[in-house]
Amino acid sequence: MKGCGGEIAGLPCCTVIHGDCEDYLEKFAPGCVDLIVTDSPYGMNLKMQRKESRRIHGDDQFPVETIKQLIKLPRLASYFFCRWDNLWDHGDLPKPKSVIVWAKESGGGPGDTHHEHSRAYEVALFYPRLPEHKFICRPNDIISVPRTGNYLHTTQKPVELMRQVLEWYDFKTVLDPYAGSGSTLLAARQLKKHFLGFEIDQSNHAEAVHLIERPLVEEKSALSPDTQPRFFLDQM
Numbered sequence: 001m002k003g004c005g006g007e008i009a010g011l012p013c014c015t016v017i018h019g020d021c022e023d024y025l026e027k028f029a030p031g032c033v034d035l036i037v038t039d040s041p042y043g044m045n046l047k048m049q050r051k052e053s054r055r056i057h058g059d060d061q062f063p064v065e066t067i068k069q070l071i072k073l074p075r076l077a078s079y080f081f082c083r084w085d086n087l088w089d090h091g092d093l094p095k096p097k098s099v100i101v102w103a104k105e106s107g108g109g110p111g112d113t114h115h116e117h118s119r120a121y122e123v124a125l126f127y128p129r130l131p132e133h134k135f136i137c138r139p140n141d142i143i144s145v146p147r148t149g150n151y152l153h154t155t156q157k158p159v160e161l162m163r164q165v166l167e168w169y170d171f172k173t174v175l176d177p178y179a180g181s182g183s184t185l186l187a188a189r190q191l192k193k194h195f196l197g198f199e200i201d202q203s204n205h206a207e208a209v210h211l212i213e214r215p216l217v218e219e220k221s222a223l224s225p226d227t228q229p230r231f232f233l234d235q236m
């Protein structure tokens with residue numbers, strides 16, 4: 001995939017690398033990216049009912065050791081999407097400053113109908129990096145965005161969700177070490193920011209490249225004169 005020509009930690013910027021993010025971690029010095037916004041495997045061994053859906057690579061565990069290293073890297077903050085029980089199960093994970101909530105609006109998916117509430121939200125662990133951390137203006141900790149339908153990836157996050165997180169910051173670069181179908185990376189591209197992603201699964205990687213490389217069109221509606229233009233895929 002052709003990037004922007006720049007580099008992040010000696011790697012091509014504005015690309016998604018097909019590989020294991022853990023093999024690259026030592027290249028990243030603290031402060032070499034502004035943000036990490038990612039959605040690692042949750043450790044659920046998830047297998048959806050849909051025939052075409054595949055198991056997620058590495059979903060036998062929440063990657064706590066890697067997350068501990070990633071927390072130290074960004075200049076501003078990191079966000080790790082997960083489930084509430086990932087916090088409970090991993091006592092040696094540093095306590096986040098807080099969690100933010102993705103409220104799925106339309107409710108949760110299938111599951112244990114007798115003993116479990118339908119899961120209508122997911123959380124992201126929020127680790128700000130002091131002293132540099134600063135929001136553009138104080139954001140709410142709940143984002144309400146509809147589910148995606150998971151057509152591109154078993155656990156696909158809405159691009160709108162990732163974009164709202166990124167819009168909290170004045171930043172140049174974002175890293176997503178668990179890119180999946182590329183939601184965070186596409187959100188960065190829509191905002192005209194620099195990004196770098198890793199994805200270990202070949203077909204997810206191909207999906208991410210395909211998504212990110214599609215032409216963007218400028219959103220014409222609802223632009224006030226002092227709003228930066230936003231760019232979206234012409235159709236999904």
Ligand SMILES: C[S@@+](CC[C@H](N)C(=O)[O-])C[C@H]1O[C@@H](n2cnc3c(N)ncnc32)[C@H](O)[C@@H]1O
Pocket residue numbers: 019020021022038039040041042056057058152153155156157158177178179180181182183184198199200201204
């Ligand atoms: C929860 S999914 C991310 C889904 C993504 N947010 C989306 O919207 O499509 C996690 C992804 O991390 C990938 N992955 C797992 N272990 C990895 C590793 N060590 N390095 C890079 N990618 C990895 C999996 O293949 C999977 O696609």
